[in-house]
Amino acid sequence: MTATFTKAAESARGAPVVAILIVEDSAVQAELLRRTVETAGYAALVAKDGSEGLALARAQRPAAVISDVRMPEMDGYEMCRRMRLEQDLRDTPVIMLTELSEAADVIRGLNAGADRYVTKPYDERLLLSRLADLLANPPARAEAPLAMRASIDAVAYPVHASGQQVLNLLVSTYENAVLQNRELAAARQSLDAKIQELARSNSELAQFAYVASHDLQEPLRTVISYVQFLEERLAGTLDAETMQLMEIAVDGARHMQALIRDILAYSRVGNQGGPAARVDNAAALKEALDHLAARIAETGAQVEVQRLPVVIAERTQLVQLFQNLVGNAIKFCKDRAPRVRVDAVREAGRLRFSVTDNGIGIAPEYREQVFVVFKRLHARREYPGTGIGLALCKRIVERHGGEIGIESAPGGGSVFWFTLPGETNS
Secondary structure: OOOEOHHHHHOOOOOOOEEEEOOOOOOOHHHHHHHHHHHHHEEEEEEEHEEEHHHHHHOOOOOEEEEEOOOOOOHHHHHHHHHHHHHOOOOEEEEEEOOOOOHHHHHHHHHHHEEEEEEEOHHHHHHHHHHHHHHOOOOOOHHHHEEEEEEEEEEEEEEOHHHHHHHHHHHHHHHHHHHHHHHHHHHHHHHHHHHHEEEEEEEHHHHHHHHHHHHHHHHHHHHHHHHHHHHHHHOOOOOOOHHHHHHHHHHHHHHHHHHHHHHHHHOOOOOOOOOOEEEEHHHHHHHHHHHHHHHHHHOOOOEEEOOOOHHHHHHHHHHHHHHHHHHHHHHOOOOOOOOOEEEEEEEOOOOEEEEEEOOOOOOOOHHOOHHHOOOOOOOOOOOOOOOOHHHHHHHHHHHOOOOEEEEOOOOOOEEEEEEEEEEEOO
């Protein structure tokens, strides 16, 4: 048992110190409550459970009690109930302070004789306000308890408390609701401000990406044009090594162009996509395959398409998604003609699409890494690309509220799958 009377709580004129009993099994919470009480000008008595708190109350006769509910040995309900049975303690105001917030918990505290109920995390000002009110207006215990039933969420709870206790509970509940509404309103206002700030930042970033890509593309076009001009003008006069160096310069500039183009596409996914609408997947995939027609013809790829359903999506991004996945399936196929299969099934209220290939496959430990921007598993000279394609796919799918992943295909190769919301009864 610990009784703490600090000098800060003592009256300069020698007036009696008002002692508040704190009953709390958490040492951290007890210390916070002690500081709160003493800062307000009271003295603090601290007990670690209901049994110790009851003994300290009998010995020190505190002006009020602030008690937790869940404690070892004896909980706050039982301590309060026993106090109401003792002549010297029955009029001592009790505030229940707890994380419990169910109706049954509140009514149990009311039946035990608690005068106020404050939920954690508590507002210090509200707690001290209720404490000051109880000290200034001690509850009258002469009123006989009422036998009634309270119906909350269609559940009836027996209540044995005085009309004043019930009224105090209603007032406490109202104060809690008002405080929570104020906090919610402040949080909502702060959130709205951050959303507006984020929208402005995204808009500025998109504009910057567009301007930067345009300004960067122009000098690259100039480099490519002049190097090619020199190749034509000096044809037959340059040695093989010099011609090779000029080809490397053109190839590097073109790669930089592709990189800038893909970065711009990646940055635009979340900012410049159109509204989601009904999209015929078969038509979207056909458009993607039209864009890949030259590569399909060059590699002799076979693309098998199953019946695809209608989805709710942004059409342009869906075409980009199919183009990237099918294009990857064709590119990462070595020493054989690429075979690609695209299908979809309904799964748990969503549509799961699969792009299956007979390519080189991806080891399990790398299947998350391939969706990271600029992450490449192979040298560019072996498999050309910018390392942004799959990251762009992930961004598109997640923007539509879906998921994307990789599995091993039977017989070798990979299955790239993704989920999208489907049209009802499509």
